[in-house]
Amino acid sequence: MTVAPEQRPAPVTGIARAQVPALIVGIIGVAVAGFGFVTNAPEFYRAWxxxxxxxxxxxxxxxxxxxxxYITGGEWGVLIRRPLGAASRTIPLFILFAIPLVLGLEHIYxxxxxxxxxxxxxxxxKQLYLNATGWIIRGLVFFALWTLWVWRIRVLSLDFAKTRSPFTDLSRRRWSASGLLMIVLTLSLASVDWVMSLEPKWYSxxxxxxxxxxxxxxxxAFVTLFLVLLSSTPAMRDILKPxxxxxxxxxxxxxxxLWAYTNFSQFLLIWYGNIKEETPYYLKRMHGVWGWMATALILFHFFLPFFLLLMRPIKDHPKTIGVVTVIILFMRFVDVYWLVGPAHYATIPPTFWITIFAFLGIGGLWLAAFIWQLKGQTIIPIHETWVEEAIREGALTRNA
Incomplete structure (x- = not known):
């Protein structure tokens, strides 16, 4: 039994209008950041x-x-599965975005x-592991694995939409289970190459x-904000529930x-160990502008979202949870810059403007690719059996 046509959610078409503006912002951002390359190439590479x-x-x-x-199922992910898939399929684009990093390797690391x-x-x-050739090869292997798993899960999902075969669904779950293990391992290794090796005498x-x-x-945070932005559209107004x-x-x-736990545990172990190879990492991040950023991370990356997300009324309303996601995403950028910046600078450099335009450039191009992957689709994967049942019962078509 399938869902009647009149019950099926309409595709979300409004997001397509944002693709061209995102592309324009991306092109302008890259162009302006590129001016930084012309004037000061080493700073451009570090800012990127x-x-x-x-x-x-x-x-x-x-x-x-x-x-x-895909492993757990459940209603919590029904409305983010398509956006997650679209974002996942943009991963090969980051190979192109990494070209400035490869070109400026000796200026960054x-x-x-x-x-x-x-x-x-x-x-x-440490040259046996930390060398340019190894860094590039490992990066290509990471991207090959990520792309392979994303492609395979996509193929299985399209096949399941046609056949509804339980064997296809089982295969998709197995690929997802192995993919989760793969992404944890490869991201951990990538973090060593791309971030931790900025200060190669330090390790954690x-x-x-x-x-x-x-x-x-x-x-x-990103997919939640995406749903918040869609919550007022005709296609989603009667679908999204508190x-x-x-x-x-x-x-x-x-x-x-988890973010607070892992970061505090790392800090506590290094502080307690008091080893000369480890303590400089935090000492330079506890003074000056980096110290103020560390305080901001404690207050606004952990305490503020933590207390806001404890309150059910805030989580239930699109506008209020949307504000929380914006706070989290902004602090995510602060956190990334706090991890990277002190490796090169004693304070925020005058060339920080290059980072801002690189952020807009990469973000605009990435969002355009994300929208291209998503436009014309329904947000709800209506081919899933349990989703069809929920639609027929009205669980996904009324605000409750």
């Missing part, structure tokens, strides 16, 4: 990294959350600067899992707590 990481974490986190949703390595015995001993066994948690939080936002709010609360 935090902007790249912010948007990458949303796309990579979407793969992880999508896999989690001290281990890639041969002049510095020649006078540092410790860096010489907690950093990889913290990076993975950050990707999940970024993805949840319980949908409440579930997503609870998940953002959980990931906010």
């Amino acid at each position: 990294l935090p902007a790249y990481l912010f948007w990458f974490l949303i796309a990579a986190g979407s793969i992880a959350v999508m896999c989690l949703q 001290v281990w890639a600067d041969k002049a510095v390595v020649a006078h540092d015995v410790l860096l010489q001993k 066994t907690m950093f990889g899992i913290s990076f993975t948690v950050e990707s999940g939080l970024s993805a949840f 319980s949908h936002f409440r579930d997503l709010g609870n998940l953002m609360l959980a990931f906010t707590m």
Whole structure:
């Protein structure tokens, strides 16, 4: 038994109008950031990294959350499955966005600067792993694995939409289960290459899992904000319920707590150990502008979202939870810059404007690709059996 045509949700078409403005913002942002390359190439390369990481974490986190949703099922993910899939399929785009990082490797990572390595015995001993060729090869392997899993899950989903075969659904769940393990492992390794190796004499066994948690939080905040923006459209007005936002709010609360737990545990272990190779990492981030940013992260990345997301009325209403997602996403950028910036600067540099325009450039192009992947589709995957039953019963077509 299938859903009657009059019961089926209409495709969300309004988002297509945002594609061209996003593309224009992206082109302008990249062009203005490119002016920074002309005037000061080393600063351009360093400024590109935090902007790249912010948007990458949303796309990579979407793969992880999508896999989690296919494994667990449930109404909490019914309205974010399509946006998660669209965001996941943009992951190959970040190979192109990484070109400036490859070109400026020796300006971003001290281990890639041969002049510095020649006078540092410790860096010489780490060259077996920390070298340009290995960095590039590992990155390509990561992207190949992410793209493979996203493609395979997409193929199985399209096949299931046609056949409704339980064997196809089982295969999709198995790929999702292995994909979740794969994304956790590869993101942990990527965090070492792309972020932790900025300060190659420092290391933390907690950093990889913290990076993975950050990707999940970024993805949840983004797709929740996306639903908030759609909540007033004709296609979604009678579908979105307070319980949908409440579930997503609870998940953002959980990931906010995980973010605080992993970061505090890392800080506590380093503070207690008091090892000279580890403590400089936090010492430089506890003074000056970086210290103020650390305080802001404690207050506005953890405490404020934590207390707001404890309140059911805030989670139930699109506008209020939308404000929370904006706070989280803004603080995610602050967090990324706080992780990357002190590796190169004692304070925020005058060339910070390059990072802002790189953020707008990458973000605009990425959002245009995201909308292209999503436009013309219904947000609800109506081919799923349990979704069809929910639609017939009215569970997904009334506000309750």
